[in-house]
Amino acid sequence: MNIDESLLKKYAAVMVLYALNNGKGINKGDTVFLVGQECSKDLYIAVAKEIYAAGGNVITNYLPDNIRTQSLTRYLLQHGNDEQLSFFANSYWQGIVDAIDHILFIIAEPDIHVFEGLPSSKISMMNSARAPYMAMREKKEQAGKLSWTLCLYGTQSMADEAGLTLEEYWEQIIEACYLREDDPVTKWKQVQREIETIKDKLDALAIEKLHVKGDDVDLEILIGKHRKWLSGGGKNIPSFEIFTSPDWRGTNGSIQFNQPLYYSGKRIAGVSLQFENGVVVASSATENEDALKEMIAQENADKVGEFSLTDKRHSRITRFMATTLFDENMGGAFGNTHIALGNAYKDTFAGDMSVVTDAQWAEMGYNSCPKVHTDIVSTANRIVTATVADGSEKIIYRNGMFVL
Template identity: 50%
Template sequence: MSYQPSAALLDKYADVLINFALNSGEGVKPGEVVQLRVPEVAKPLLVALRDAVLKAGAHPLIFFTPDDISRGFFELASEEQLSFFAEKFYRGTVDQIDHTVAILAETDKQELTGIPSKKIMAFQKAMKPYMDWRRTKENAGNYTWTLAMYGTQAMADEVGMSLEEYWQEIIQACYLDEDKPAEKWAALYTELYAYKDKLDALPIEKLHVEAENTDIWVQIGENRKWLGGSGRNIPSFELFISPDWRGTDGNIQFTEPLYRYGSLIEGAYLEFKDGCVTKATATKGEDLLREMVAVENADKIGEFSLTDRRFSRITKFMGETLFDENVGGQWGNTHLAVGSAYRDSFTGDPATVSEEQWAEMGYNNSVVHTDIVATSNRTVTAHLKDGTTQVIYRDGQFTI
């Protein structure tokens, strides 16, 4: 018989997501509306999430998506259908909701293999207004979200684990093996934020990342702060920042496979000059990688991140970016996101900043945000505004 997570475990999982992760670590409030976006295969977790929302006195708004229907859509959809945007529906949804919980769960990790990448990106581009509306509401302090994962047999098979082994990684990574996992998350964030505060205190002008087949410079820019935790992803062990995209130069070799848009990219390699990707190659899925960075502003970075191996409870490749961008292992990880920046990296009130001002500060804006991960041993050196340098990360951990 296939492994099934117990109802008690899923209740604990739902408690973390509803009563901790949302509202930036404070949990939902009575009367709020929580959008639950859950695939069919993860129905047991949907039930637990709904119950947690109701017990908190909030209102669940359920979006339950059937399994295995994406390929048929992309095979049949015309250009007009791919670019259709249900403006009234999505505008009303954004106006109505206070929070979103989205669950990753797949029954076919490579469902869209062979589908022309142009079709996938056309559909992605059409959804940009929805993403922009949510971001504006989030910047105003009126919306939060969290992302989590429900393990399936297909996900476990893809990375060579049994379903029970796969779930054990989820359980460990999310502190679900603890009596009160939310308290463990709060304690972790306290430790992480001690390093975040040290990074924020350094007047960093640029970061220099050196590793095998990697030599890249990332300009931080003015009015930036490091981010981490806050409940946006469960699990999350990283510290990250949205830099000034214009100051990215050099090359980076990514080591971890990337599952994106129902396809697999392996051996991704990017070169940057004056902030833009000038070369994109991969040992597998190169066409999709190139099509992805060809989307408007997806050839620029929106995020730079470091994960300290001492904090992460993730040690295995899981085939899902949510986990893989937080892997610890021997050397921790570095990941870049090409595409949209996180505007809450701004030190002021993001709700008061115009689109022109965001552009002037070098915050990238794109419909795409794709994290690509490197776990090779690296040294990260901060070049400070006074002309001095300081190594901030080496051998998989922060040195500050």
């Protein structure tokens, strides 16, 4: 499928002039680490040209397509030893992080089941080896010197997984990213202002804890001290969610998810979790349960790092897309609620995060898990009730919409 050149140019403009730099776009002289596979070549080149046009610099990470018959990663997983699977070029990746101002990832899966049939333990070992890179990025981001963003390039494999034609799949991308607007950059800034109005109202409530209730959920979440709510602010395109990183120690109850997730190339469906004092004490899945348990077995991946809500009035996403970037922002009849197991977003701290020590993060209940941050989504109808500082309760979300 050939994507219209004008749509690609608009897509690139959204990513470079809005998404990067936390919704402000890049500055002249900024350096962008651009990551994508060869199947996304037309968008990759459009983005690179937009960066250059804006006065920026590009460090390319242009990768061969990861497909079963030719995948170097699959070959390594099949034939590599533990030392090779755990290899991490520390100096190289530290140099990359030191040299860049922004990271732009183009998500494209030419073979969504590329790791099918491989042991989850080996995939986890390989993924865990990149934890130092994530820590390098996080440190620079906390200092306010690094931004990142993600966007999606539709492939036939992803469309097949979602049960859509490739044309239908791209139609969701085009609509969700406002690419038919005359000026999608201005449109995104308008939407961001609307979402931030809701976020500001949540912050003003000074919420202490949440109770999420529905046919498939009865879950309490402790928000914790010194927290604020965030919206995507350019970090994901599209992004309509409003989220925070709660105090993981106060998560109790059960929750089920009606949307699949993808972890290490495997589809995990029918997930159910039971929490006691912040820790997953029981987990199950109707599909690839071994992969779910392997993920949760990673250090601190059995704790919540994020809680999020999406208002259906903003999101134009109406179909399952088989990728977290879109599925965690789904609108539809009831919006969506989701949590992420694993690493917390420290920029939800209502203060200067650059001066907070690791011990202080732990004292506040921010989960530390550089190896995992996995969103698990449900589009079922939920009512979310907040308990505020004076002990009173207020419903903040029902029927897929904020009620503030």
